[in-house]
Amino acid sequence: MGLLSSIKKGMGGEEQQMPPTSPPAQTEEARREERATPDRIRVGHVHLCGCTGCVVALTDIYQGLFKVLDDYVDWVYGTTIADVRRIPEMDVALVEGAVCLQDHEQIQDLRTTRLQSKLVVAIGSCACTGNILRFSRGGQVNQPQHESFAPISDLVDVDVHIPTCAPTPQQIRNTIVMAYLLLKGTDDQKALAGRWLKPMMDLARTPFYQKASFNTLMQEVINQGLCMGCGTCAASCPVRAISMEFGKPNGTRDLCINCGACYAQCPRSFFDHDLMEQHESIMELIQGAMAPK
Ligand code: SF4
Numbered sequence: 001m002g003l004l005s006s007i008k009k010g011m012g013g014e015e016q017q018m019p020p021t022s023p024p025a026q027t028e029e030a031r032r033e034e035r036a037t038p039d040r041i042r043v044g045h046v047h048l049c050g051c052t053g054c055v056v057a058l059t060d061i062y063q064g065l066f067k068v069l070d071d072y073v074d075w076v077y078g079t080t081i082a083d084v085r086r087i088p089e090m091d092v093a094l095v096e097g098a099v100c101l102q103d104h105e106q107i108q109d110l111r112t113t114r115l116q117s118k119l120v121v122a123i124g125s126c127a128c129t130g131n132i133l134r135f136s137r138g139g140q141v142n143q144p145q146h147e148s149f150a151p152i153s154d155l156v157d158v159d160v161h162i163p164t165c166a167p168t169p170q171q172i173r174n175t176i177v178m179a180y181l182l183l184k185g186t187d188d189q190k191a192l193a194g195r196w197l198k199p200m201m202d203l204a205r206t207p208f209y210q211k212a213s214f215n216t217l218m219q220e221v222i223n224q225g226l227c228m229g230c231g232t233c234a235a236s237c238p239v240r241a242i243s244m245e246f247g248k249p250n251g252t253r254d255l256c257i258n259c260g261a262c263y264a265q266c267p268r269s270f271f272d273h274d275l276m277e278q279h280e281s282i283m284e285l286i287q288g289a290m291a292p293k
Pocket residue numbers: 212213214236237238239240241242251255256257258259260261262263
């Protein structure tokens with residue numbers, strides 16, 4: 001039985017195997033939870049294995065982050081942003097990074113996050129696909145035994161994928177605002193927010209880019225006229241199978257190992273044509289939510 005299979009099997013009955021992570025009740029954290037504002041959503045950031053680029057993008061929302069924190073969100077967990085040690089109940093958990101299969105504590109944190117959260121959002125390519133960590137051989141000085149990493153959807157159900165490395169601050173902000181409207185908005189707002197989130201929910205349900213190749217990128221992005229020549233696909237290819245020529249990606253198919261990294265990183269690969277018709281009303285909704293009161 002492989003390492004991943006044995007971990008999944010263990011997760012079915014691991015209550016006795018894994019030590020609980022929760023400290024005793026009525027800590028300062030528990031009291032803070034009780035003070036949470038009821039008409040906001042409870043959001044947390046769970047950091048697994050990654051470069052911390054996603055949380056940097058999150059904090060790069062600047063004024064938008066203040067607005068989100070002022071009006072919509074109680075930030076209830078996150079080792080970088082909030083001093084809370086126990087994973088609490090959350091409406092939205094933003095999970096950054098791939099999960100290390102040799103780190104039982106991290107696996108338990110991920111599992112607890114799933115159990116405690118209404119929406120689990122894989123934020124960034126490491127959480128969505130494993131990204132560069134798929135190619136890790138381990139041997140880091142401080143954790144030499146950590147050598148196998150997997151996307152979080154290999155171990156738990158994930159509701160939303162925000163691929164790319166790192167996602168833009170606007171994409172993260174809009175996801176938080178849309179999650180708020182989905183959970184707390186009027187019926188119209190819920191419908192529009194659900195429409196906006198659907199392509200990223202579809203990605204989470206069908207992580208098709210795990211079997212994507214350069215051909216997929218060619219068929220679904222470049223040949224559809226969606227490529228904007230940003231070069232992200234070429235930069236992300238681990239075997240240098242893509243070069244940029246005359247501003248467009250050109251692939252050497254013999255080199256392609258079908259890792260899907262180019263497709264996962266391409267900011268146009270999860271483009272939803274149907275959403276274009278609702279683009280203006282969606283932008284109005286987001287701008288309205290972010291406008292000063
Ligand atoms: S090997 Fe390169 S071209 Fe092929 S799927 Fe991976 S990133 Fe894309």
